[in-house]
Every structure is written in C-alpha cells, then in structure tokens.
Amino acid sequence: MLMVSEEVREALAARRPVVALESTIIAHGLPRPRNLQVALELEDAVREEGAVPATIAVLDGRAHVGLGKEQVERVAKEDGIRKLGHRDLALAAATGASGATTVSATASLASLAGVRVLATGGLGGVHREWTVTQDESADLGLLARTRITVVCAGVKSILDVPATLQRLETLGVAVAGYRTDRFPGFYLSDSGQPVDWTLESPAQVAEVMRAQDALRGPQSALIVANPVPQEEQLDPGIHARVLADALRACEEEGVTGQAVTPFLLDHLVRHTDGASLSANLAAVRGNVRLAARIAAAWAEA
Template identity: 60%
Template sequence: MPVPSPLAISPEVRAAVAAGDPVLALESTIFTHGLPRPRNLAVALEAEERVRSLGVVPATIGVIDGRPTVGLSTAEIERLSTSDDVVKASLRDVPVLTAKGRSAGTTVAATAYLADLAGVRVFSTGGLGGVHREAQQTFDESADLGTLATLPLIVVSAGVKSVLDIPLTLERLETLNLAVVGYRTTDYPGFYIADSGHDIDHAVDSPAEIAEIARARDGLGIRSTLLVANPVAADSQLDPALHDEVLARALAAAAAQGVTGHDTTPFLLDFVQRETGGRSLDVNVEVYRGNVELGALIALELAERA
C-alpha cells in the first residue's frame, strides 16, 4: 500500500510549477544556522522580496512540525528564524524529523531534493558542501555532492567554502559527472574570495546560456545538477591576504584543539568570523544576494524556453 507523501507545497508554488512560471528554491539553513539574529530574518525576507521583484516566485524550503515544506510562508520563515528548537537537517535527517514532528532548516542536499520533488528546477544557495581536508584519511565528504549527482537541477553558489579541500572537491565533482560552469569566469570561487586559485573548464556569459546548457542536458537524459559558480564581486570579497592568514590560523587552532569530524567546519567558520571582526558574515550576505539574483534570472530564462 503506497505511503502518502508528507511533502507540503504552498499553493503559490504549486500553481507556478503547474503553469510553467519561474520559481526559485531557497534554502533555510542560512537563516536558521548561518546568520545571527535578527540579521538572519532580514536577509531571508529580503531574498524573497528580491526574487518577487524580478517576477519569480520564491520557494523557501524547510521543515515545519514534521512537514517538509516547499514555499514557506512569512510567518513560517519568522518562526524558523527565531525559535531555539530548530535543528539543521541534511537529506538523511528529513524522514526522522518528519516522524518526530520536529522543525528544521534544510541544507543544500535536503533543499535540493525537496525542490526537485516539488518540480522546482533552479536553486540558489551561498556555498556548497564539499570534500573536507584530510579526506584521504577520514572519507569526510558532504552529502551535498552525492545528492546533487542524482538531481537534474541548476544550482547557483559561490563555490565551496575555502575551509574545505577545493582541489579534491573539484576532482569529486568530475567523478560524479557534476558539470561546473563559471559565471563570466573560469576562476573557481572560494566563497569568501572571488578566486580560489583553481580553474574550471567552462565559463558562461548569461542566464540564457545557462538555461540552454540545462536544456541540452535534459535532452540527453542526464540526471545530474548543473553547478553555476558565481563569484562574489571583487570589491565585496574578504581581503585575500587576510583570508589566507586567518584560515591558516584557524586550521592550526582546530588541529591543536583536536577538533575533528562534523565539528570541524562550524569551528573554522566561527574562528574566521571572530578573527575578521564579522567581515566574513558581511561577505556571506553579499554572496547570497548575488546568487539569489542570478538564480532568479536563470529561472526566468528557463520559463521562457519551456
């Protein structure tokens, strides 16, 4: 006997998907766990407002009282932004939290899966998860990569955070058949900085070109995500010299304190935030704004070509 889906899709998102209108998926961990209060809520609502101003329906995704939801209401976004009992959910966590009736912010993996389930084809985030440093020994790799390898989406990000192993991440993306294109660049971004020092093979010049690549992929029956690497503007990035110096100290501190496993990335990001006087948070917001805008423009192009 089939089990009914617990997925909730807002009427607005459902109608837009059915009509072929442009929709952009947005994650919730940026405002549940990525930014401090009250800035988190302001950024979340600003993103939705910007998407709407461009003629696109925003589909912010999260889990509310055990209901995975595509198209959170303003009240639901406010609740996730201000509640202390909201957890962070990757894809593997969603069924558990659903059964337990918990509320959660969804990571890239969980957001992407739920977006695809609802028929949303474009998703904007800040930075992707990737392969962790020393993964040769720990096998520590984000669930984002394996999940995106199975979903025919377009995901806009500013690369992976520089606390990760970027060369190994790029190798892993190739292994998983995840195409990567740089938006007006072949320099792979490092989230806080526009150029990580590593190159990618292909650049694209416009949202229309990105939409055309996605159409070609779909026509070939390839079911993996097209990753669009959108670097933060050079005048908004963290100073590269400061970035390198602080990151080196963060890695040394983590090693000295024996920080390992899933605690490593939060430790490093918190260290960078403190040592840059909060500047890294400002860059985080600028990254997100740029990715949200580009994602909305891509969604418009996809809808026009449907």
C-alpha cells in the same frame, strides 16, 4: 508529507519562474535578529527579479516548499530547529521534528516539487585531511543524482577545493563558471582553481538545462559558480592568515566531524571583524538574483 505553498504551486502550474532557497542560513548561519532580516531580504530579491521564492524547511515533520512569513519567522526565532541533510528527512518526518534544510535536503525537496533552480552561498565539499577523516559533504553525492541547477559562489574556502572539483568530476556533476574561467572560493572571487566551461548569460544557462533533458543523461545537477564581486570579497591576505589560524585552533582543540565547519566559519567571522560574513552575504545576494534570472530564462522554454 510534502507541502507546496499555494504561491509556489500556482507558479509551477503556470510555468512561472521559481527559485528554491535553503533555510540553514536562517536557522544556523546568521545571528538573530539579522537572520530573519536576511531571509526576508533574499525572498524580496527573488521577487524583484520576477520570480517566486520557495524557501524550504521541515516544520513538525512536514516538508514545506515555500514558506509564509510566520513560518520564516519560526525558522529564524525558534530554539531547537535542527539542521537537516537529505538523509535526515525521513527521520524528521516520522518523528515530527522541525529543521532547516541544507543544500542536499533543499535540492532533494525542490526537485520532488518540480523546482529546477536553487540558490545558495557556498556548496559543501571534500574536507581537508580527507585521506585521514574520509569527511565529505552529502551535497556532492546528492547532486550527482538530482537534476537541479545550483547557483553558488563555489565551495567554502575552508574545504579542499581541488579535491572537491575532482570529486564533482568523478561523480559526473557539471560545473561552469558564470562569466569567469576561475572557480570562486566563497569569500573569494578566485579559489585559484580553473573551470573548464564558462557561461555568459542566464539564457545560456537555460540552454544547458534544456540540453541536459534532451540528451537524457544521468540525473545529475548543473553547478553555476558565480563569484562574489572583487570589491566585496574578503581580502585574500586576511583570508589566508585567519584561515591558517583557524585550522590550527581546530586541531589544537580537537574539533572533529560535523563540528569542524561551524567552528572554522565562526573563527573567520570573529577574527575578520565580520568581514567574512559581509562577503558571505554579498555572495548570497548575487547568487539569489542570478538564480531568479536563470529561472526566468528556463520558464521561457
């Protein structure tokens, strides 16, 4: 049920750098046809840094680690592509479904294939009003038991960032800022929360990865929080105002459960004239390139 592309398989066998890429951004995160353009652009960025891209998705019940161009086009263009977390993988496999993978499913399949580094935009986390809804992303629990390095721009700012950091600490997931002592807020360079550890180079990140293995601790992830450059972030004042409006609209319209995140993100895109989407893409591009450099440093071990 796990199909590893020839390119990825050969790279892993030769200990060349490989970067896992989630496919939800292709199927559900961007409008057509921009989604396909961005998907191919991100793969090209990984290659430019000397690594092999392994975009992950499930097609007709088979999990693919590394997609060909036609498969990427299918994820980008086909109607009915589901959004799959790691809990959905067995169901998708058994029923022959097709779906784009979230961070949790991508991390699970990447780890199974032997890929150690994953790049994404922003992690899921603890939702606002958690004490009432008990709504928490499956990303967190999966990362607590999967040895993978995730390069991200923090967690989505629509979430409860302090609670998410507390939850990651409770779960034993290591978090380090990349050249910053502040935890980024996805669209924003600084969420307002500190991080305890700062790493300054891809080589230093790779050293932490090697230390994780040598110490034989729990099989948990390493999160490398890489802030979007300040000149490319969403204006903090606009962000605060539009997010407050989005939260009010969400409550007034009775949006709950899995519908909350896409509702809020869509509101931000529409009411910032696309500036939030630009910040999102800037973050993803930076994360992909950093992940490729980390994978290269890891492969040198």
